[in-house]
Amino acid sequence: MNILIIGGGGREHALLKSIARNPQTKKLYALPGNGGISSLAECVNISAADIDSQVKFAVENKIDFAIVAPDDPLALGAVDRLEEAGVKCFGPTQKAARIESSKIFAKELMTKYGIPTAKYEIFTDIDKALTYCATNTCPLVVKADGLAKGKGVTVCANFKQAREAVISCMKAKIFGEAGERILIEECLTGPEVTVLALTDGHTITPLMSSMDHKRAYDGNTGPNTGGMGVIAPNPYYTPEIAEYCMKNIFLPTIDAMNKEGCAFKGCLYFGLMLTKDGPKVIEYNSRFGDPETEAILPLLDGDMLSLMLAVREERLAEANVKFKAGASCCVVLASGGYPGICLTGYPIDFGGAEVRAGVEVYHCGTKFTGTQYVTNGGRVLAVTGIGSTPEEARERAYDSVRLVKFEGMRYRTDIGAMPE
Ligand code: AMP
Numbered sequence: 001m002n003i004l005i006i007g008g009g010g011r012e013h014a015l016l017k018s019i020a021r022n023p024q025t026k027k028l029y030a031l032p033g034n035g036g037i038s039s040l041a042e043c044v045n046i047s048a049a050d051i052d053s054q055v056k057f058a059v060e061n062k063i064d065f066a067i068v069a070p071d072d073p074l075a076l077g078a079v080d081r082l083e084e085a086g087v088k089c090f091g092p093t094q095k096a097a098r099i100e101s102s103k104i105f106a107k108e109l110m111t112k113y114g115i116p117t118a119k120y121e122i123f124t125d126i127d128k129a130l131t132y133c134a135t136n137t138c139p140l141v142v143k144a145d146g147l148a149k150g151k152g153v154t155v156c157a158n159f160k161q162a163r164e165a166v167i168s169c170m171k172a173k174i175f176g177e178a179g180e181r182i183l184i185e186e187c188l189t190g191p192e193v194t195v196l197a198l199t200d201g202h203t204i205t206p207l208m209s210s211m212d213h214k215r216a217y218d219g220n221t222g223p224n225t226g227g228m229g230v231i232a233p234n235p236y237y238t239p240e241i242a243e244y245c246m247k248n249i250f251l252p253t254i255d256a257m258n259k260e261g262c263a264f265k266g267c268l269y270f271g272l273m274l275t276k277d278g279p280k281v282i283e284y285n286s287r288f289g290d291p292e293t294e295a296i297l298p299l300l301d302g303d304m305l306s307l308m309l310a311v312r313e314e315r316l317a318e319a320n321v322k323f324k325a326g327a328s329c330c331v332v333l334a335s336g337g338y339p340g341i342c343l344t345g346y347p348i349d350f351g352g353a354e355v356r357a358g359v360e361v362y363h364c365g366t367k368f369t370g371t372q373y374v375t376n377g378g379r380v381l382a383v384t385g386i387g388s389t390p391e392e393a394r395e396r397a398y399d400s401v402r403l404v405k406f407e408g409m410r411y412r413t414d415i416g417a418m419p420e
């Protein structure tokens, strides 16, 4: 099969490594891919948001199966367009992807179908939003409605922060159109859990649970990022909680999407918080998480391509989804300045990290110049340690992390050090 992946981060590198293990794969392409991906797939410089060029490329290159991994092309309808052109895809339609691309759509869905989530109010008027902040007790959470690269959420400890967050979205428009409508939510507390689940609209199969570390700095401080590291499985996610979530969150969500006429097929990301009143949904994403994918795929027993094909052909119920025993710890190595503006183009010295046993080094923002790998983004590498215990996985990850060097390199030293 000729396989195409749209995207160019650590998640796509991890997915491709797993897909390449399937003997059905003949030729792999990535749009645009990255330095690490170029050793597995032919990378072509078409951006993840350029749907016209993606469709043209897929048709011309006789792609048998396309995987649309990032949020932007899903929200722009890449799956609908590719399928219309006769290219089979893994990923939700534009209508189904609204579960991520509009936080207001997701909230209204949860309210309508009784899925547990934080209380909220919707605002389109800045003065009303500011009055709400002034008259309600903080902490409050201010969220841009649309896609904002994981940076559209501010947990505000006091009125001053809430005011700034509202003004940034609605007046300074730092997220553009995505922040024209906002949500202000009650602030929940408790451990966070990510559950990635495959679904073909009938069956929903959760993969191994994990815990992302979204804040930029140690001790869970600093601004939110796309994710600075992940451990899997999530130590707080017991079989009893998993059973509760299946009954009260996962199945009702699939059912709700079907009833709304936008069946979800692909990978549905549940961002959960385990509050004292039970698990609640913090967010949905319409895709595999990054770096959650880099943490869980090394533990998958089998390959991702067969599961993705089962989703596309609506026969997930027959698929055998199994994970190996053990644990993983994924540490993101970021450029100086991340999640703000970063300088790139610095050579990467891997120090042998990529060939150590029990370690996978995934490329997030890298470029191959023909002679060496250089940095090419905020998140540069995701280093995953795999072990029979969480401690062993963590030790392996950090032993490798310490070998890697590039100008301005920064990482959290407390991934997997409880409590998050
Ligand atoms: P999101 O982009 O929606 O996942 O939000 C990013 C992060 O903000 C989450 O992982 C949480 O840590 C935090 N967050 C979002 N919503 C809430 C909430 N209602 N209460 C507490 N924390 C939240």
Ligand code: GLY
Binding pocket: 150, 212, 226, 227, 285, 288, 289, 290, 291, 292
């Ligand atoms: N790691 C969070 C996300 O993929 O949105």
